[in-house]
Amino acid sequence: MIPPRFDVTEDQIARVVATFYSCIRDHPGLGPVFAAHVTDWPAHETKITRFWRNAILHERSYDGNPLAVHRAAGNVRLGMFEVWLGLFDSVLKLELPPETAAEWSALAHRIGRGLMFGMQGDRGAPPSLR
Numbered sequence: 001m002i003p004p005r006f007d008v009t010e011d012q013i014a015r016v017v018a019t020f021y022s023c024i025r026d027h028p029g030l031g032p033v034f035a036a037h038v039t040d041w042p043a044h045e046t047k048i049t050r051f052w053r054n055a056i057l058h059e060r061s062y063d064g065n066p067l068a069v070h071r072a073a074g075n076v077r078l079g080m081f082e083v084w085l086g087l088f089d090s091v092l093k094l095e096l097p098p099e100t101a102a103e104w105s106a107l108a109h110r111i112g113r114g115l116m117f118g119m120q121g122d123r124g125a126p127p128s129l130r
Helices: 010-026 030-035 041-057 064-075 078-095 097-119
Strands: none
Touching: 010 030, 010 041, 010 078, 030 078, 041 064, 041 097, 064 097
16 A cells, blocks of 8 residues: 555545635636536535545545646636646645645645646647656
8 A cells, every 4th residue: 555645634635625616616717717617516526535535645536637627628728727726725724734735735736737738738748758
């Protein structure tokens, strides 16, 4: 069994996700982008909680493709990721002990950079490592 990336509980992960999406729904810039695609918020939050549990706790409960989803959305722009990350950081600081918030933030920023890189299209695709 692979140990967690850092010390965080399943309940803390669920609370961060719930608080974050509550903030997203009220955000003037990001709220409408999400609202155009999310019709069932509880189901979306459950899916994203599974994403984070997989990313942090190494569970095998998420099998989606975030890059493909964001590319297919059609209304997601690169500049939105920085706003998303800033909002996510504020929720992490609100909901978690400082060290846990910092470690999760670092992971979120690495994932965000990967998504931004992938959103640049074929010209920004990384070289094949095979």
